[in-house]
Amino acid sequence: MRPYAFGVDIGGTAIKLGLFRTTGQLMEKGSIPTRTENGGENVLPDVMAALNRAMDRRGITWDHIEGVGMGVPGPVDGNGTVYQCINLGWGVFNIPRAVRGLEPRIDRFKVTNDVNAATLGELWQGGAKGRRSAFMITLGTGIGGGLVVNERIVNGTGGGAGEIGHFRVVTDEPEACKCGGHGCLEQYCSATGLLRCARRALADPDHLPTALVDDEELTAKKVCDAAKTDDPLAVRLVDELGDRLGWALTAVAGTCDPEVFVIGGGLSNAGRFLLERIETGYRRYAFHAYRDTPFSLAQLGNDAGIYGCVRMLL
Ligand SMILES: [Zn+2]
Numbered sequence: 001m002r003p004y005a006f007g008v009d010i011g012g013t014a015i016k017l018g019l020f021r022t023t024g025q026l027m028e029k030g031s032i033p034t035r036t037e038n039g040g041e042n043v044l045p046d047v048m049a050a051l052n053r054a055m056d057r058r059g060i061t062w063d064h065i066e067g068v069g070m071g072v073p074g075p076v077d078g079n080g081t082v083y084q085c086i087n088l089g090w091g092v093f094n095i096p097r098a099v100r101g102l103e104p105r106i107d108r109f110k111v112t113n114d115v116n117a118a119t120l121g122e123l124w125q126g127g128a129k130g131r132r133s134a135f136m137i138t139l140g141t142g143i144g145g146g147l148v149v150n151e152r153i154v155n156g157t158g159g160g161a162g163e164i165g166h167f168r169v170v171t172d173e174p175e176a177c178k179c180g181g182h183g184c185l186e187q188y189c190s191a192t193g194l195l196r197c198a199r200r201a202l203a204d205p206d207h208l209p210t211a212l213v214d215d216e217e218l219t220a221k222k223v224c225d226a227a228k229t230d231d232p233l234a235v236r237l238v239d240e241l242g243d244r245l246g247w248a249l250t251a252v253a254g255t256c257d258p259e260v261f262v263i264g265g266g267l268s269n270a271g272r273f274l275l276e277r278i279e280t281g282y283r284r285y286a287f288h289a290y291r292d293t294p295f296s297l298a299q300l301g302n303d304a305g306i307y308g309c310v311r312m313l314l
Contacts, residue, residue, distance in 0.1 A: 002066040002107070005313050006054075008047055009071045009114060009305030010034065012087030015043070017050055018306035019058070022066050022314060024125065028054070029306060040089035048103045067108030069309030070095065071117030075159030080111045083159055110312040114305050116153045116162065118264065118298070119146030121307030126300040127262045135258040136298065137164065137245075138265030142178075143186040143193075147256060153312070154256075165190070167248050189245040191220035191267040198223045198237055208233040224270035238277055246281020253282075253290040264298030271297065 001022050009016040011034060018029040032050050035042040051068070055061060072095065074085035080096040095111045112120075119128075119136035128134040132151055138144040143165035147154040154161045170183035175196075177184040187193050195218065201207050202214040210233035212218065212226055226234035249261060261282075263275055279295045286293070300307055 004064050005066040005310045006068045007306030007309035016306050020310045036089045062105035067313040068106050069312040070111040071114035071305045071309050073114050076113050077159045078155050112153050115144035115146040117308035118304035119148050120311050121300055121304035122262050122298050123148050124311045125307055127296040127298045128260050131259040133259045134262055135252050136262040139190055139267035140265040141192050143190045169244050185248050189241050194220040228273055242277030243281040245278050247285045249282050250286045257290050261295045262298050
């Protein structure tokens, strides 16, 4: 095996790049802005230019690079065909073919969905280290999900495996989700969803006592922080989040029975406090065969993706 490999995690606003030794050590990381104009046509050329600059700085060439692993914010099938990345302006195309067209010297190239990559990263060197299978959910603006079984990412037929954000968990929700559905998990359990639920609760004149105020400054973090101080309404909101998310995860366990659930994304910064509420919800509904599945917090933060991208190559 060659001595180095690149991990590239493409997000809607920034692209994270990591140069690793193939022994697993992160040598350097950096980021460049994501230029999404004109259907995102600059994204892959920008990545290749940044990788070439990184190699120039270290005096190495593609001959020293085992390969490039890439995560993208959309569904990717097993052949590397992406089925739209709305955040990048991308339509449907084959990413490995496009990358090799730009840089034929790349020896090996792998691509997957960004949350799948982060899940593999956490399995390799983070919150699920030492396990062989894991299901990770990221709680941020939306909800992402990634599944790794026997240290392999499961993409699914159309790249949709693990995408639980749009599980319907409420049947009488009047507001529409951004997917067009009503009552999706991420309408309640993402950071945005928690904030939405908080605003709705505060609009009810008979709400529980609370120090929260429905102003422009209200955030999901403030709701979690208030819950940690036993604020009655905030505690109710976080308990409801844990209950709904835990319930949804029992469906995941009934399908793939992972060794561990990993909780990541911005909302997971609320830490064990939030994790315990999700676990409580999960164990309330879980069938006995998978009731004891452990939960852990993601540990690699924004670097999880580049770790997982490189792990795909090794
Ligand atoms: Zn939805």
